[in-house]
Amino acid sequence: MLLKNKVALVTGGGQGIGAGIAWSLVREGAKVAILDRATGPAKELVDEINSSGGTADSWQVDVTDYAALNDVVGEVDKAWGSIDVLVNNAGVVVPPGPFMDSDPADWDHILDVDFKGVLHGVKACVPRMLRSGGGAIVNIGSDSAKFGEPGIAVYAGAKGAVNSISKSLAKELAPSGIRVNVITPGIIETPMIDLARSTPDGRAMIDGTVSTIPLARMGAPREVGDVVVFLASELSSYLTGQSISVNGGMLMIG
Ligand SMILES: NC(=O)c1ccc[n+]([C@@H]2O[C@H](COP(=O)([O-])OP(=O)(O)OC[C@H]3O[C@@H](n4cnc5c(N)ncnc54)[C@H](O)[C@@H]3O)[C@@H](O)[C@H]2O)c1
Structure with a gap:
């Protein structure tokens, strides 16, 4: 097991x-704290994980609220004794459409969750990671930030900011033994993608993109989770400040 007794927050x-991601981390022996603003699915997941022999618990929190997030991270630390891995995964998207038709209120919401939520997670967890001599942070960005996806300009911009801040933090935190990397998924089959496909424009955009993917399908959540395991574990001990696309070959750069 690659993460035996490590404490991971998702x-x-x-x-x-x-x-x-939670399932992949549990499979490798981590105790997983699921932090979500919605309670129902998180509780069901925790029950499934615990009855399968893994260890997980859930806390309700909105990542846009730094004080509340910091309190919850403190509770996890108190309950399980350390914070070793942080996965900043919470994100939102609004139905795609031209930027000029977009509502500034939606911009704030997207930036608050998708960018500032990451900052909040880092600020709450790093002091606790330092106590145990280091850790790993994995931020979930998006390939849309790398190739300029029309219709989701503000979301792509927020995810681009996640890439940038991750590189700065990787340099700042390397001397403290904390590695910071990013995964940028392509198209992964989740409720977010169901939402994006709920308008004719959105469906055309997603289905058109999937038809160009070399591996000819959407990805599954566990295929992102398995790359998180790699980035969270000693397997990637010489990687920091990097961004890995998990996208079936949809975008090939570098
Ligand atoms: N699905 C994709 O194809 C895809 C592609 C690129 C990037 N991503 C990114 O991957 C991450 C996960 O996406 P997904 O497709 O699983 O989305 P999803 O909508 O299916 O799930 C998102 C989860 O985040 C939670 N959440 C949302 N806002 C929150 C907040 N303010 N505080 C706490 N929890 C909050 C939701 O309750 C939900 O459980 C997001 O950051 C998303 O931008 C997804």
Whole structure:
């Protein structure tokens, strides 16, 4: 097991990619704290994990509220004794559409969750990671930030900011033994993608993109989770400040 007795936090872990990440971490022996603003799916997931022999618990929190998030991270630390891995996964998207038709209120919401939520997670967890001599942070970005996806400009911009801040933090935190990396998924089959496909434009955009993917399908949440395991474990001990696309070959750069 690659993460035996490590304590891992997954924001937005109640469903979709976050749930896939939780399962992958549990399989490798981590205790997983699922932090989500929604309670139902997170509780169901925790029951499934615990009855399968893993260890998980859930806390309700909105990542846009730094004080509340910091309190919850403190509770996890108190309950399980350390914070070793942080996966900043919580994210939102609004139905795609031209930027000029977008509502500034939606911009704030997207930036608050998708960018500032990451900052909040880092600020709450790093002091606790330092206490145990280091840790690993994995931020979930998006390939849309790398190739300029029309219709989701603000979301792509927020995810681009996640890439940038991750590189700065990787340099700042390397001397303290904390590695910071990013996974940028392509198209992963989750409730977020169901939402994006709920308008004719959104469906055309997603289905058109899937038809160009070399591996010819959407990804599954556990396929992101398995890369999180790699980045959270000693297997990637010489990686920091990197961004890995998990996208079936949809975008090939570098
Ligand atoms: N699905 C994809 O194809 C895809 C592609 C690229 C990037 N991503 C990114 O992956 C991450 C997960 O996406 P998903 O498809 O699983 O989404 P999802 O909508 O299926 O799940 C997101 C989870 O985050 C939680 N959440 C949302 N806002 C929150 C908040 N303010 N505080 C706490 N929890 C919150 C939700 O309750 C939900 O459980 C997101 O950051 C998303 O931007 C997804």
